[in-house]
Amino acid sequence: LNTVVLVGSPNVGKSVIFNYLTGAYATVSNYPGTTVDVSHGKSKINGNLYEIIDTPGMYSLTPFTEEERVTRQLLCTKKSDVLIHVVDTKNIRRMISMTLQLMDAGFPVILNLNIIDEAKQAGIIVNTELLSAILGIPVVATAAVRKAGLDNLKKEVRNYKYRKGTVFKFSDDIENIIDRVSSKLTHNYPFSKRMTALLLLAGDDTIQRLAATEPAYLDIADEIKAAAEKYEYGIDYELTVQRQAIVEKILASCMIRGKPARQGLMEKLGCWTRKPITGIPILCLVLYIGLYQIVGKFGAGFLVDYIDNNIFARYINPQIEHIVNQHIPWAWMQSLVIGEYGVFSLGFRYAVVIILPIVGTFFLVFALLEDCGYLPRLAMLVDRIFKYLGLNGRAVIPMTLGLGCGTMAVMVTRTLETRRERVLATFLLALTIPCSAQLGVILALLSHNNLALMLWTGYIVTIFIIVGWITAHILPGQRSSFYLEIPPLRLPLLSNIVTKAWMRMFWYFIEILPVFIVTSLIMWFADRSGALLFIVKLVEPVIRLLGLPTETAQAFLLGFFRRDYGAAGLYDMSSSGLLTDRQLLIAAVTLTLFIPCVAQLAVMVKERGLKLTLLMVFVISLLAFSAGYLMSLLLTVYNIPL
């Protein structure tokens, strides 16, 4: 099986090409760094089967972030038959230097000039044939989103025969050093000897470890040391600068920079969303419409009601009850399906009626924002605020995604640069950020009382900031700086948004439905065996301290399996009039802060390790109940009527 690997900077369209070649789906967006994992797929090109691999974006062969490390690792271990370097043509000047690196490394490179349509708009025209002749490798122009040129790309893959490509020399001094180092290399390396020498000079840890057992390692180390001292900025930077000079020379002969087309509406809008004077009102508008109106009112309000009353209560519930009563003679088994903790009434119905519409609408909104390129602007606008929390603007993506699904968000914390930031973000996600399902239910619960809703929002935001600030000061480690590419605002493709939202929803559903079912089974068993009563008794004193009815204890236990599940439990209690607004507010606060669902915990353990997760769980439980208690005290002391 021949292997085709797609590499390139973030946000150049690798995933679009992957989707086209394989017919499978990899997340495509207008946000740098959305592919955090390697995707595999198969493609039939002219009768031959190929394995296609999509990689997280990387800017150069020397990795800086976790995603880049993932790609580098893959390039080191997986032998590719064709390596397609996808670049954004309008930024060709800064992208070709990685092509040169890949060629130096000895990879079978095809250069793919993608997004050629935007380049034309920007007045950039590249002579692909001439570029191909200069580089000595195939060059194909495409506009993947518009499906233009993709047949040519397929053709090049099918007809590909290994060509080394032109070797572009650095200055003589450097070439001499490269020669001296590479002549001493005797092991097998994942890259060509030339590239291995270059990476060694650049101080690459991974390669250095491989080379440490070379017989002539001491000589090599001396060479590297001497080279490092020779250049003011270090040899790595010197290589980068020289490589850029080579790129300029190449492009001088085959690229024309004409006048860009007039600023369109998208450019203007892109500018408005970026400047604080217009950007902050737009940000508020986006949050208000996106989160409150669409997810809160439409998803959690209208859709949940509609599905519950008009579909389930009218058609499905009676049907199931009828079947169960007809065919299952034993009461215990009836209750297993349709009882209070039944697999159907609790597990399936909650998942479909309450959770699905909320999560679905959230993912639609998120996909829209992602694809039009709004998120990096959001990151830039809130950077300063996030700095106070020991994070930077980049963290806005996992945080906002956390408003959709905390589990997914913890996975995306990988895009943050330092371990410290990843720990901070994971903690804040687990403590303060309610997922869309929980958020939706809480909005629905509190929306009839504006004061309660405002108090809840203000309280959670305050805790988010205070706890974030304190944690940032306790946790050791370096402060991180903010830098992010701001992509152009693009008119998103509706089909892409729907597919993406659908894929995420599907993933979510597949992941949660079993948890719901298992949870209802455990609850049913605990209820029947009396264990539930025992645990509830244990938690009751705490609950009573908060001034809540003891039934709330169950909602909290449910909340451990899924946070939203707990909120949904509150929803049921409030529907049957068991909670006053004051109690509702305290319960909502405590539950929002309480430990995340089982799935999020599992991902936390996987990403951050068991010890740290347990510590977080302990701190979070403590904080959640103290905050709830404090809220009830505040309400009493200030005598706030709800």
Added chain:
Amino acid sequence: VKKAIPITKFKSGDVVQIVSLRKDDRHLHKLAAFGILPGSEVEILQVIPAYVLKIDHTQIALDYEIARNILVYKQKRQGF
């Protein structure tokens, strides 16, 4: 000889040419990947709440901490 000054001394709309970057900056290589290299021409699009620089057709947002390490000359040509 003109003296190179930090890009943070300029205002939005200015077009500058990068002379060098402070050596001790640990972001040197990341910036290089964005095209922020000696010789590049950069337009400053905005400075608040973060710096947004335009290099060719790429817009990059940077915070003050990084931006102050970029040393530049002012270009004659005004921004478009």
